[in-house]
Each structure stands twice: as structure tokens, then as C-alpha cells.
Amino acid sequence: MKTNNITFILHKPQLSENIGACARALKNFNFTNLCVVNPKPIYPNDKILATSVGAKNIINKSKVFNELGPAVERIDYLIATSARFRNKNIKHISLVDLKKINFNKKVGFLFGSEASGLSNNEISYANYTLQIPTNPQFKSLNLSHSLIIIAQYVSSILKSKSFNYKKSKKVKSASRKEILAMANLCIQNLDSINFFKPKEKKPIMLENLRNIFYKMELSDKETRILSSVFASLGKNVD
Incomplete structure (x- = not known):
């Protein structure tokens, strides 16, 4: 299963080191698509490139957007990560549920800023919210740590599972x-x-x-x- 259908989206990242570490994490698991929405630091900069180590190519080919809407308009299934449960009528899934996702579609994983995460407005663009299981007394995860956990898990799914989805030629999902x-x-x-x-x-x-x-x-x-x-x-x- 190819990984080029999967995009990792950083919404308003604040620290250059975290952006670089995220790019490095993506390359660790053979992912290449990175989107950055309204980053706080100048993008890219020397610190981002330095902390990306061998993943400078991912930074150089990444896409930058000023707003979230245009960044996700070509995504079929958008999964927003959140450390807290949202009292919204939206599907909440776990890491295990990712096995049910059709990765033949264009799938995006959305990560919020280090300081405030994702707002309800940003969550409203998503098809699902995903919470990484952590210590209930200390749920906060570093941005790059959250990304690498999901990248590793999705990579293991793609390697171990063959997807045989039957798709009617008469029915095409809306973009x-x-x-x-x-x-x-x-x-x-x-x-x-x-x-x-x-x-x-x-x-x-x-x-x-x-x-x-x-x-x-x-x-x-x-x-x-x-x-x-x-x-x-x-x-x-x-």
C-alpha cells in the first residue's frame, strides 16, 4: 500500500523544532506529504531544516496555507487529533479504529498548535476525532510525539493489511x-x-x-x- 494518499497537517505550529521533528518522523515511516497552516515562525527557516535532519526534502516539498479550508479541500477523510473529548455530534475513533479506514482514499491527519490544540471550529472540518490513549492524569503530548505515534501505527496497518474495497463505478464520493x-x-x-x-x-x-x-x-x-x-x-x- 502506497503512503502518498496520506497527508499530515500541522495547524498553526509554534515551534520550529517541532516542525522539523515532525518532518523527520514522517520520513522514519516513509510518509512524504506535509502541510503547514499559518505557522508562527518563518517557514521554512534554518532551525526547522536543522531539526529535520535527513528529512529536508519533506520540508522543501511541503505545502503552506494561510487558512485550514484550502489545506483540506482535497482530503476525502480528515481525522483531527485531540487530547480531550468533544461534546460534538462527530465520530470519535481510537487508534485501533484506524484499521477500518480506507487508505485507498485521500486521508489527512490534522494536528493543532502546541499551546491550544484544535478549536471546535477547526474540528468541524473533520470527519472523525482521534484521541491517543495516554495517562488520564497527564494527557498532553508533544506535537511531534503525537505525529510519530500515529505515523507508526498507520505504517504498521499499511504493511500488514491488504485493502480490497469494492467500489461501484457508478458511485463516486464527493471531494x-x-x-x-x-x-x-x-x-x-x-x-x-x-x-x-x-x-x-x-x-x-x-x-x-x-x-x-x-x-x-x-x-x-x-x-x-x-x-x-x-x-x-x-x-x-x-
């Missing part, structure tokens, strides 16, 4: 880009009718909408149908 476009159209039309009231609750309402859309695992045909529905509703408002 994250298509779902984002559909969601944005829905939000735009809801904005036009002043749906998001009171205004201070709009962020949480947007989180809930994204959770609904990503949890549905829509096909591209279903996404087109819903987009047409939202577009028609928008015309009726005018």
Missing part, C-alpha cells in the same frame, strides 16, 4: 472541495435571509453545519443535487 463549495453556497444563501441570529451564535452554527455535511459522506451526485437545491432557494429569495 472535500465539492462539499466545501456546497456548504459555502448554503451559508451564502442563509446569510442573505439573515438566518444566523443572534450574530454571536453564527460561529457555532457554522460549525454544526460543517459537522452535518462531512458526517453524511455524500456522493458527488448528491452534492450536485444539494447545490442545485441551495442555488434555487437563493434565487427564490431574490
